Amino acid sequence: xxxxRREMLVAMGAGVLALPHVVRAQTGAHVVxxxxxxxxxxxxxxxxxxxxxxxxxxxxxxxxxxxCPFSNLYLGGLRDWDSITxxxxxxxxxxxxxxxxxxxxVDAAARxxxxxxxxxxxxxxxxxxxxxxxxxxxxxGYDEAAAELAPHxxxxxxxxxxxxxxxxxxEDGGSFVMVVPEGAFRCPPGPYERASMVAHYxxxxxxxxxxxxxDSQDKFSKQPLFQQGWQAHYGEMIEWVGxxxxxxxxxxxxxxxxxxxxxxxxxxADVLNVIPPxxxxxxxxxAGVADQTGWVPVVAERFESTLVPGIHVLGDATIAAxxxxxxxxxxxxxxxxxxxxxxxxxxxxxxxxxFANTCYSLIAPxxxxxxxxxxxxxxxxxxxxxxxxxxxxxxxxPEFRRAEADYGAGWYASICADIWGAA
Amino acid sequence: xxxxxxxxxxxxxxxxxxAQELDPAAVQVLAGPCANCHGPGGGSPGAIxxxxxxxxxxxxxxMLAFREDTDPSATVMPRLMKGYGEDxxxxxxxxxxxxxx
Numbered sequence: 402x403x404x405x406r407r408e409m410l411v412a413m414g415a416g417v418l419a420l421p422h423v424v425r426a427q428t429g430a431h432v433v434x435x436x437x438x439x440x441x442x443x444x445x446x447x448x449x450x451x452x453x454x455x456x457x458x459x460x461x462x463x464x465x466x467x468x469c470p471f472s473n474l475y476l477g478g479l480r481d482w483d484s485i486t487x488x489x490x491x492x493x494x495x496x497x498x499x500x501x502x503x504x505x506x507v508d509a510a511a512r513x514x515x516x517x518x519x520x521x522x523x524x525x526x527x528x529x530x531x532x533x534x535x536x537x538x539x540x541x542g543y544d545e546a547a548a549e550l551a552p553h554x555x556x557x558x559x560x561x562x563x564x565x566x567x568x569x570x571x572e573d574g575g576s577f578v579m580v581v582p583e584g585a586f587r588c589p590p591g592p593y594e595r596a597s598m599v600a601h602y603x604x605x606x607x608x609x610x611x612x613x614x615x616d617s618q619d620k621f622s623k624q625p626l627f628q629q630g631w632q633a634h635y636g637e638m639i640e641w642v643g644x645x646x647x648x649x650x651x652x653x654x655x656x657x658x659x660x661x662x663x664x665x666x667x668x669x670a671d672v673l674n675v676i677p678p679x680x681x682x683x684x685x686x687x688a689g690v691a692d693q694t695g696w697v698p699v700v701a702e703r704f705e706s707t708l709v710p711g712i713h714v715l716g717d718a719t720i721a722a723x724x725x726x727x728x729x730x731x732x733x734x735x736x737x738x739x740x741x742x743x744x745x746x747x748x749x750x751x752x753x754x755x756f757a758n759t760c761y762s763l764i765a766p767x768x769x770x771x772x773x774x775x776x777x778x779x780x781x782x783x784x785x786x787x788x789x790x791x792x793x794x795x796x797x798x799p800e801f802r803r804a805e806a807d808y809g810a811g812w813y814a815s816i817c818a819d820i821w822g823a824a
Numbered sequence: 825x826x827x828x829x830x831x832x833x834x835x836x837x838x839x840x841x842x843a844q845e846l847d848p849a850a851v852q853v854l855a856g857p858c859a860n861c862h863g864p865g866g867g868s869p870g871a872i873x874x875x876x877x878x879x880x881x882x883x884x885x886x887m888l889a890f891r892e893d894t895d896p897s898a899t900v901m902p903r904l905m906k907g908y909g910e911d912x913x914x915x916x917x918x919x920x921x922x923x924x925x
Contacts, residue, residue, distance in 0.1 A: 447856075729860050736856035740849065752849040757857035757907065759900055771900050775907025789907030793899070804899050807871040808861070814870030815863040822864060 430455055430746045433514055433524040435504040435684055437461025437489065439468075440530030440715030440731035442820045445497045447736050451743035458498045458522060460514070464488065466821070467557035469588060470728045471813050474763060476554070476565055477598030478605070485557065487821035494824035504531075507688035509709045526742050529690065529697075530715040530731060531682025532556070533587050536695070539678040540582065540653060547655035551673035554595075555587060567672045568599065573607035575671030580650045580660050582678045583617040585696065587717045587726045590622040590772070592676060594762040597627070600635040601765055612639045613668060615660055616648040622725075623762060623772055623792050630764030630802075681718035688712055696720045701778035702754050703741035704734045713738045723785040724776055729758045732816060737778075754778035758790075761809030768799075769806030851915045854908075858916065866920045880914075880921035887913045 434445045437459055445459045465486040474480040489499040503517040507527065515521050535553065537544045543551070554564040568577070577599050581592045596612050603610040620643070621627070631639045642648035651663040658673040680695030690697045690706040697714045698707045699721065706712045715738060716731030724730045733756040741751035756776040763769050774790035776783050793805060846854075858875065862868050866876035875883065889895040891905035891913070905913065 729857075732860055733857045737853060740853050740856075744849065749849075752847070752853045755854045755856070757860075757904055759861060759904070773900050773903040775904060786907035789903060789905075791903050801899060808899060811868065811871030812861045815868050815872060816860045818869050819859045819864045822869075 430525040431523060432457050432526045432528060432742060433522050434459045434528040434530065435514065436530035436532060436682070436716075437463070437466055437492075437499070438530060438532055438716070438731065439470075439728035439816070439820065440717075440735045441528065442466070442489075442492060443732045443735035444528045444530065444713075444715060444739050445492060446495060446820065447739035448743060449495050449497055451739055452747065453496075455743070455746070456498075457496075458500060459489070459492060460500050460502060460504045460516060460522075461489070462501060462503045462517075463558075464501055467561065468728065468817070469555070469557045469591070470816075472554070472557040472561045473591065473595045473598040475561060476568065476595060477601045477763075479598070479601070479763075479766065482562065487817055489821070491821050491823050496824075504684050505687070507684065507712070509689060509712060512711065525711075525746065527688070527712045528715065528735075528738065528742070529682075529685060529688060529712060529718065530735065531684045531718050533679045533681065533717050533726075534683050536678040536680055540580075540675070541651060542653045542655065543675050543677055547653065548675070548677075550655035551653060551658060551670075551675045553675055553677055555591075555676050555679075564672070564674060568602060571607065571610070571671045574609040575607070576611045576613060576669070577603070577672045577674065578613045578615065578658075578660055578668050578670035579674045580653065580676060581614060581616040581618065581621075581648075582676050583649070584678050585722075585726065586676065586679045588760075589725050589727075590627075590760055590762045592616075593621060593623070593627045594764070595674070596639050596641075597630065597635075597762070597764040600631070600638050603638065604635060610638070613670075614639070614641045614648075615650050615662065615668065616641060616643050617650070619643040619645050622760075623770055625795050626770040626793060627762070627764065629795060630768055630770065634765040634768065681714075685714065685718050690714055691718075692720075694720070700781045701783040702737075702781065703745075703751060704738040705741070707781070713742060721783050723774065724756060724758060724783050725760065725774075727758055727760050729760060729812075729816065730756065732820065733757055756783070759812065761805060761812055763806055763809055764802075767806050768802045769804075769809045770802070771805050771809070846911065846915045851919050854912055855916055855919050858920070865923050867923075875920045876923040878917070878921060880917040883920060884914045884917035887917065 434441045467486045471485045506515040552560045552564040554560045650660045652661040658670045660668045685691040697719045715734045717726040737754045744751040759773045770793045772792045775786040862875045868874040890901040
């Protein structure tokens, strides 16, 4: 009797002490992924492949996810809305539980996340891929109400559709004014691809119209290639004003659709597109992983928070320079994090991190450009492999530009299949 | 010159050491970003060539030609391949050769 009882107690004690470890090392460890975009949905998928025994739950508010990549082509009339939205049937078929709710709070000590429907989920590892949120009010005059008049369209969704409607309603000869924010922002070449696609739409439907880009920067991503393409396809339609030439906007009036520069120059728009200053998605703040910059520092080898161990953060929310804030990078980071999480839960050493990026931009139909980079991790930081990467050659001919336009479309088909495609 | 030579020898030594270290988990991570353009498992659904099931030797030679800028039809691949060692390129070629088409 005593022996049996002692054995039981020993077994129970061992169980209490060792069970969580055993569970994590084999099957049944629970990984919760917040965000069903390029980072989060990839992480869920590649965790499933890395360890079929894991329980994986993906939290994403939208039933169908509209991608920022290729949303500029929608604005330009080259893509319909359905072609840039993706559902979660493929992830469900892969054995991932998908919950359409918003993650409202994270308790890192209790290892739980609370959802907008009141559910509280426990996790062994948490992956946050929350994208960006806006610093409402950081640009005077621009808040959520103003965004209904002067859309940002910097999260793909109703805002993108609103901007498209405004462009369609604009008279020929009107002016489209875009404000490019200070600080790090999602998709560094995005504003300039957007200007290109709006120019394509104007050239096709409203050829007397003008485009003005008011920029907080003096240089921008792939600048010589964009400016060469603008000249070739749109002549003088697009005017870019850098910071030193009074491009920095201090205030907007969404009601009158005016942007006012720091030197007081007022620009009146028929369609005003304000890309606001940005920070990591708010759940990052609530989880305690964002620092005073508003972005999330991570250990590059695992894309794990430097502030809260056990929480991995991916994509636009992170401080990952020299990697840009791109969907491609979020996907590449997710694969590294998934491999590291699966290895760690199984008690193995994570494999060395390796990342790449290729960002295609479309300037006109059949005229694409790209920037690429290859990255590794060293001492917790992302490092760019010297001698690799770079932008498309400026002196390339139309065949090269056509190939990169085609490959851009090919990239979109491939990465969407990788993330949201059939299991 | 001696300094340069020693660096080259050191680099060659490191390359050889790394070739022995490339375990499947490491190659899988190296192969991760390939799928972004060439599709899941290298089976591209769109305009970018599929790479699943290509013979390993031919695929490695093509990637090395990209890296050395000797493929005139290339666009972005030379920029990417310059970020990988020959041992890594050969491991990637074997990886996708073994992936079903």
